[in-house]
Amino acid sequence: MHDDSTDRIFDEIVEYPDPEIKRRYNRLVGLEVMKARLVKEAMMRLQPSSLEDWSQRHFKESLPALAYFQRRPPLFVLAGDVGTGKTELAETFGDEVARKTRIPILLHSLSLTARGTGAVGEMTRLISAAFGILKSQAEPVANDTRANAGHILLIDEADALAQSRESAQMHHEDRAGVNALIRGIDDLAEGRRPVLIVMCTNRLSALDPAVVRRAAATFEFTRPNAEQRRMVLRYAFPEHICSESEMTRIVELTGESSKLGVGFSFSDLTQRLIPSVILAAYPDHGISGDLIGTIASQTKPTPAFTGE
Ligand SMILES: Nc1ncnc2c1ncn2[C@@H]1O[C@H](COP(=O)(O)OP(=O)(O)OP(=O)(O)O)[C@@H](O)[C@H]1O
Ligand SMILES: [Mg+2]
Known part of the structure; x- marks a missing residue:
């Protein structure tokens, strides 16, 4: 399919580190807990060897529990009120990860036009293509090594894509799109690929429960105190x-x-x-x-x- 359609799947790809993005990240107020969690998860995902070292150091073995950690979907949901920093955090934390790990990170934002033109099969095809591209770029990382590069897949305004399949008005085609999304998430998780998926939404309740269940963490953003x-x-x-x-x-x-x-x-x-x-x-x-x-x-x- 590529050329033409690949162009439309992602917005311009951002590469970290980048000084301007660091400035934006540092300016975010009140998001310390979420920042720390996202950065830590990304670091562990990109450097399985450091997790392995930790396990060996403390337990003199590779803990069986590590396998559960590594096979968990690397999905994070940023939910909450308008203008509270969801998109800003999603677009900037990769910079901190790149600086801490010294591994270059790429941000792939699923573009709004990827929501499709409504043609039957379009959304499903675009979602599958997006995950396909990520899979081909993000090589699996073995236990004893580190990734050469990390990837963040940002799905902003995710309610438009991951609407609950339970909703009665949902078109058959949209359901297929959600299924493709779930398959893509599971597939990346199983493959131990150096990818984090971040979804932002104003309406957590509108997201499909099967998508929310897969999230490693859901963060609630609120207005400033x-x-x-x-x-x-x-x-x-x-x-x-x-x-x-x-x-x-x-x-x-x-x-x-x-x-x-x-x-x-x-x-x-x-x-x-x-x-x-x-x-x-x-x-x-x-x-x-x-x-x-x-x-x-x-x-x-x-x-x-x-x-x-
Ligand atoms: N925690 C924060 N600290 C400082 N500035 C912030 C914070 N959150 C948001 N801002 C400011 O508000 C602007 C808009 O934030 P952002 O786009 O991240 O909102 P959002 O939560 O994604 O909203 P929406 O749900 O409408 O998409 C940012 O560019 C930034 O200037
Ligand atoms: Mg936003």
Whole structure:
């Protein structure tokens, strides 16, 4: 099939390490637990020999339990509200893995157009082709060695692909697509290939239970608490621009309230509030705590994601 269709399966492939991506990864606030887990899992997957060494060191044998670990589907589900860092984390943690292991990592994002044009058989064919390409690139890694390269398969907005087969309205063709996805995940797991699959979704409940069951971990992303909002805002507006007491007021203004309901999401801060402040000040004025507070009180947080 290739040439033409291969082009459409993945967005542009990203290679880590990359200094710009490191900067984005470091700027993520409040995701320490998820960062540590993803990086550790990837490291263990890429360097089976280090797991083997650990087993030998502590138990003087290769623990039978290791086989269960290695054959588990390397699938991670990042779920939660809009603008909370799911895509940003999925697109950047590979950089940290590449730096820690000194193994180059490639990110393959299943492109939106891979969702198909609706033609019968299209989605199934594209999913199978995506897994086929990964399989051909990611050679199995034996117990006593390390991978030459690692791969991350990112399936963003995964509910569009992995919708529950239980859902009554689901078209027969979509069911076949989910089945292809499950087969692809199992196949990569069995093959001990240096691949991590990351799925992002706003609606965990819409994902097929068979897909969710396969996940090694499911992470729940939420809007920032007061301390996290302060970190993001402080990074943008240091103390010489906005005093501590003004900042406290802005942190409150951007939080949950009976008037607004939910508080600001991370993206409400980084993609709306902060740029709006700059727009309001440029080119004739400076930025003050007052200005930030005024803009914050005029900005409405994105409503919580509630499904359709
Ligand atoms: N934890 C965070 N710390 C700092 N900034 C964040 C964080 N999460 C999100 N942002 C900011 O919000 C922007 C959007 O985040 P991202 O695209 O990851 O959201 P998302 O969770 O994928 O949302 P959606 O469900 O709408 O796709 C990021 O580019 C970043 O600027
Ligand atoms: Mg996203």
